[in-house]
Amino acid sequence: MEKQKSTFKTKVGLAEMLKGGVIMDVVDATQARIAEDAGAAAVMALERVPAQIRKEGGVARASDPTMIQAIQKTVSIPVMAKCRIGHFMEARILEALEVDFIDESEVLTPADDEYHIEKHDFDVPFVCGCRDLGEALRRVGEGAAMLRTKGEAGTGNIVEGVRHLRTLRHGIRALTTLGNEQLMTAAKELGAPYDLVQLVAKEGKLPVPNFAAGGIATPADVALCMALGAESVFVGSAIFLSEDPAKRARAIVLAATHWQDKKKLAEISAGLGAAMPGIELSTLSESERMSTRGW
Amino acid sequence: MARVGVLALQGAFEAQVEVLRRLNHDVVEVRSAEALEGIDGLVFPGGESTTQLKLMAWGEMLSALHGFVASGRPVLGTCAGLILAAREVLPGPQESLDWIDVTVQRNGYGRQLDSFEARSDGGRTLMFIRAPRITRVGPGVEVLDTLDGEPVLVRQGKVVGTAFHPELSDDVDIFRELFV
Numbered sequence: 006m007e008k009q010k011s012t013f014k015t016k017v018g019l020a021e022m023l024k025g026g027v028i029m030d031v032v033d034a035t036q037a038r039i040a041e042d043a044g045a046a047a048v049m050a051l052e053r054v055p056a057q058i059r060k061e062g063g064v065a066r067a068s069d070p071t072m073i074q075a076i077q078k079t080v081s082i083p084v085m086a087k088c089r090i091g092h093f094m095e096a097r098i099l100e101a102l103e104v105d106f107i108d109e110s111e112v113l114t115p116a117d118d119e120y121h122i123e124k125h126d127f128d129v130p131f132v133c134g135c136r137d138l139g140e141a142l143r144r145v146g147e148g149a150a151m152l153r154t155k156g157e158a159g160t161g162n163i164v165e166g167v168r169h170l171r172t173l174r175h176g177i178r179a180l181t182t183l184g185n186e187q188l189m190t191a192a193k194e195l196g197a198p199y200d201l202v203q204l205v206a207k208e209g210k211l212p213v214p215n216f217a218a219g220g221i222a223t224p225a226d227v228a229l230c231m232a233l234g235a236e237s238v239f240v241g242s243a244i245f246l247s248e249d250p251a252k253r254a255r256a257i258v259l260a261a262t263h264w265q266d267k268k269k270l271a272e273i274s275a276g277l278g279a280a281m282p283g284i285e286l287s288t289l290s291e292s293e294r295m296s297t298r299g300w
Numbered sequence: 301m302a303r304v305g306v307l308a309l310q311g312a313f314e315a316q317v318e319v320l321r322r323l324n325h326d327v328v329e330v331r332s333a334e335a336l337e338g339i340d341g342l343v344f345p346g347g348e349s350t351t352q353l354k355l356m357a358w359g360e361m362l363s364a365l366h367g368f369v370a371s372g373r374p375v376l377g378t379c380a381g382l383i384l385a386a387r388e389v390l391p392g393p394q395e396s397l398d399w400i401d402v403t404v405q406r407n408g409y410g411r412q413l414d415s416f417e418a419r420s421d422g423g424r425t426l427m428f429i430r431a432p433r434i435t436r437v438g439p440g441v442e443v444l445d446t447l448d449g450e451p452v453l454v455r456q457g458k459v460v461g462t463a464f465h466p467e468l469s470d471d472v473d474i475f476r477e478l479f480v
Binding site: 007008009010011012014015016018019021022023024025026041044045046047081082083100103105106128129130255258259261262263266 | 308309310311312313314315331346347348350351354355358379380391406407411412413414415416417418427428429430465468
């Protein structure tokens with residue numbers, strides 16, 4: 006029987022499997038093992054977590070294949086990796102490594118300040134960041150099989166993530182109230198493909214799963230994002246820059262499952278040790294912001 | 301119409317809930333042992349089996365789940381759900397619940413790049429996502445459908461396991477036959 010590999014449905018299918026599961030940033034095989042043991046549904050292999058990129062500066066690029074392969078050998082859960090926005094050759098290299106998902110990420114330094122990657126050309130699925138419905142649907146139009154609302158990565162501050170979750174949710178609700186004759190103008194204003202605007206207006210939800218990412222530091226942050234419509238979370242710097250990574254990782258996994266249960270959340274949140282320090286966003290200059298990258 | 305629980309610890313449980321609701325079942329999302337009370341059937345969704353197993357153990361749900369299956373009520377395990385229900389999981393050791401006497405190989409068809417759609421020997425539309433491969437079938441297990449001769453849909457007693465995702469390809473027959 007003929008098998009059709011890497012269809013858009015199989016790409017979105019993997020995103021469906023990751024729902025309610027936490028995707029954790031890891032920089033080596035040891036961290037990957039800790040993440041898997043704590044119940045991570047996938048790991049994101051990268052050389053420096055966002056908080057380190059922020060501190061050290063310089064150009065942030067895709068990771069060395071050696072470290073990605075070491076992580077693939079260590080864990081049985083899906084392994085994701087990041088490429089720079091628009092850098093389709095970094096993406097080709099990651100595809101050759103058979104990573105399970107590529108994150109075309111604003112956390113790395115953009116390689117193209119006008120265009121994102123044409124993701125339909127790839128067999129491997131992509132996840133992309135978004136701040137609002139227009140950006141979300143542009144990425145899906147390019148072939149993204151999963152979205153994540155952008156927080157301000159590496160800050161341990163949830164405020165940007167919350168803003169973008171709310172903006173996205175408002176955008177979706179607003180579309181569902183429009184008449185058919187209003188959808189073309191809405192598509193123009195959103196800068197989004199008309200067919201996807203029609204789909205969202207009809208279904209009242211995005212065509213692919215949406216997770217939250219950036220600034221999530223505590224189980225309560227996870228629950229907040231889920232309550233605002235995220236289908237799960239990416240957690241970057243917050244785990245391995247905290248006092249007790251294994252304990253915090255497990256607490257964050259539990260929060261993604263039990264986010265509706267306040268008593269459980271209280272238990273989960275207790276005695277985790279110090280969270281990562283965090284940054285107040287008003288102290289960041291415009292050029293230090295990562296979430297504004299993406300076109 | 302039945303009251304059907306869907307294990308909602310992690311994974312693609314929403315798609316299962318939608319299919320069951322369309323078949324007019326009363327659906328309960330199960331995140332604790334207490335939520336199993338008063339349920340006529342149970343679905344173990346796809347997702348990451350290692351994550352789901354940990355959440356079950358941390359939530360002290362294992363004995364209640366064994367009790368549920370022993371009571372003879374219908375159970376469906378898809379993909380990760382099949383891995384949990386299997387007797388033996390490779391590469392081992394990985395704990396499992398031993399409700400279906402099969403051996404499964406995790407990611408037995410390959411990584412995500414090898415995920416695929418196909419038609420089964422029995423004519424079903426199949427969706428395989430980093431799917432487990434059934435490599436051994438014990439004597440008490442019925443093979444209900446195959447792909448190129450390999451088992452993909454199995455049943456032991458009232459527990460049905462699929463290597464594929466009927467909830468993502470709108471294959472409602474399996475749900476219709478199991479939950480009445």
